[in-house]
Amino acid sequence: MDNTNTLGGRIQAGRKAAGLSQEALGERLGVSRQAVSKWESDAAVPELENLIAMSRIFGVTIGALLGVEPTAEVPGQGEPAPPEERGDAGGPEDTTPSLAGELTERELAAAEAIAEKYLAAARPRWSRRRKIAVGAAGCLLVLGLALAGNRLIALDRQMDDLRFQMADVQSQVSQQLSDLTGQVTGQISNILDKKDNIxxxxxxxxxxxxxxxxxxxxxxxxxxxxxxxxxxxxxxxxxxxxxxxxxxxxxxxxxxxxxxxxxxxxxxxxxxxxxxxxxxxxxxxxxxxxxxLPGAFQLRVGGSWDMTRYQGTGKVSFGALNLHIEPDPGINLLPTAVDLCLYRNQETEPEQVLPMPWAVDLYRDQGYAYIYNEQDFETACTLEKGDTLVAAVRITDDHGQTTWTVLEACCFSDGFSPDMPQPIDVSPDWVPGQAV
The missing domain is CATH 2.60.40.10 (Immunoglobulins)
Known part of the structure; x- marks a missing residue:
């Protein structure tokens, strides 16, 4: 069964002819096997850079891969191309632009073929209903010639409107073609620039x-x-x-x-x-x-800790704690100390510290720590109206860094009921002593 009637079928045929698996082709293109599978099933269309790369890998022209020209091998990869495809009388193919930013004849032809293919999809098509409407307009025109002159004038105006509409459609299509050609030319120019890379x-x-x-x-x-x-x-x-x-x-x-x-x-x-x-x-x-820079390499920390003030006591109750500590993508950092710290107002020293040595052990055992605790916790400090409280996890790592990640920040103002503190947004780079 011929499966080369679609772009996906031609990609699959070219891959198999080159003796490559989907995974191997993906590695050469720098994409995933799933991306290659979607291309071959016509569930997705490769970008132009990948199309050109595949045409070179398969040893065919990009036009043949797109189905806009007969299949022909690329010179230097398959059998030598005929002179008319090389753009000369038999000499080597000229792949060097004659001026900076210009394309070779072969690349320009490929770009125009791609642009024309997309333009064909953008051109307005006459439906059967619109054809009937045009036919009716023609009959009315013939009838108008035999009727009063005022009806002929009305039809004239309608035809003028139609001409203006068609001119507008042509302008839009020309602009789309110009934009598309510019995009294709730009992408091909970028690819040509990479040819000089060693x-x-x-x-x-x-x-x-x-x-x-x-x-x-x-x-x-x-x-x-x-x-x-x-x-x-x-x-x-x-x-x-x-x-x-x-x-x-x-x-x-x-x-x-x-x-x-x-x-x-x-x-x-x-x-x-x-x-x-x-x-x-x-x-x-x-x-x-x-x-x-210093500080760019850190453990990835996040989570939340629900905060509510008890009515009449002035103390704060914390509900479920959700905390996750993950490794930096490139550097093997290890936590040496993990503490939950409560900072009141703009104090640089915590009001209260809850050490979590078991979080350090958990991270060292499995390379990460996911912590969820539903047990309620009540602060030892008493807060007054207007006070702010920041709950942050403080982590020291084996490279000597100490970082803070805010889990919750609230203000206890007169405008809220005693058991409903006002949440505060704080900077991701917050450190103790910084105003909130």
């Missing part, structure tokens, strides 16, 4: 940091598009103030890696790689790291 893949991880020394530790790896046995690599980091730091990379097969690279903390670090082969060195930037 790196096919890279990976960067912040593995550690030192608050006292104000440094971060990186592990950086790149996979070059081309390399030989004598190829060497080095990495350069440029900080936001212009300072530069370099380190040599170690090669394993086709991957060049620099581990335990210590750099100063900085709000923006630009990383680039330099590859040297046969005495020739080429370099290319590949990633910008943002917010590599």
């Amino acid at each position: 790196i096919s893949n890279y990976d960067t991880k912040v593995t550690d940091f030192d608050l006292e020394a104000s440094t971060v530790t990186l592990t950086v790896s790149v996979v070059p598009k081309e390399w030989t046995e004598d190829t060497t690599a080095s990495f350069t980091a440029i900080l936001s103030d212009g300072r530069q730091f370099q380190t040599e990379a170690v090669r394993q097969d086709g991957t060049f890696t620099a581990a335990n690279w210590v750099l100063p903390t900085d709000p923006e670090i630009t990383l680039s790689a330099a590859l040297t082969s046969s005495g020739t060195t080429r370099s290319s930037p590949f990633e910008i790291l943002h917010d590599c």
Whole structure:
């Protein structure tokens, strides 16, 4: 059964012809297997960059993949393309734009084919009812020629209105075509810009940091598009103030890696790689790291703690406690102390502290801590009208950081009944002593 009548069918056929599984194709495109499955079942349409990448992987033109031209292999990947497809009399295909920002004939043809396909969907179609209406208008026109002149004038006006409407539709369609062509051209230009990149893949991880020394530790790896046995690599980091730091990379097969690279903390670090082969060195930037600063690497903490004041006592009752502590995505941080702290007004020292050593043990045992406790708790302090109370969890980690996460904040004002404190929104960066 021919399953190449749809874009999804052609993608599936191309993948199988290339001997790739859905997962393998997804890895080469940087998407999930589920995304490839949706494309092949026509439940979703790939973006242009993925379409072009697949056409190269399958060894066909993008027009053939889209079904807007006969199937033909891409020169250099399948059998050589005929001269008329290469745009010359038999010489090598010219894939270099003649001027900055211009496309080759082949890429322009593909962009126009894609744009035309979308334009066809945007063009107004005449339904049977509208055709009948137009036919009736023609009969009325013939009849009007035989009737009074005033009816002919009325029909003339109707025809003028119709012309204006058609002109408006043409203008809208032209604008849609212009916008779509610009989008397609922009995406293709971005892809062409990447052709000069010497790196096919890279990976960067912040593995550690030192608050006292104000440094971060990186592990950086790149996979070059081309390399030989004598190829060497080095990495350069440029900080936001212009300072530069370099380190040599170690090669394993086709991957060049620099581990335990210590750099100063900085709000923006630009990383680039330099590859040297046969005495020739080429370099290319590949990633910008943002917010590599103290405080950017923390345990992820959240939750809530219901707060109510007892009538007549001036004390506060807390209901269900919901607390979760999760690891930082990149750095292995461990809590050394977890405390529930109550801060009254703008005091820098807590009014009351409830240590939670079992939360530390739970995190160390399983790598996270989810805590839910329905037991009520009553504060030892007595609050007056106008007082504020902040309930926060205070966590100290094994890197010497202490952070606070607000679970509840309330104000006990005259405008509320004694057992209904007024909730207060506080900054996510709240610290003791900060006004609420």
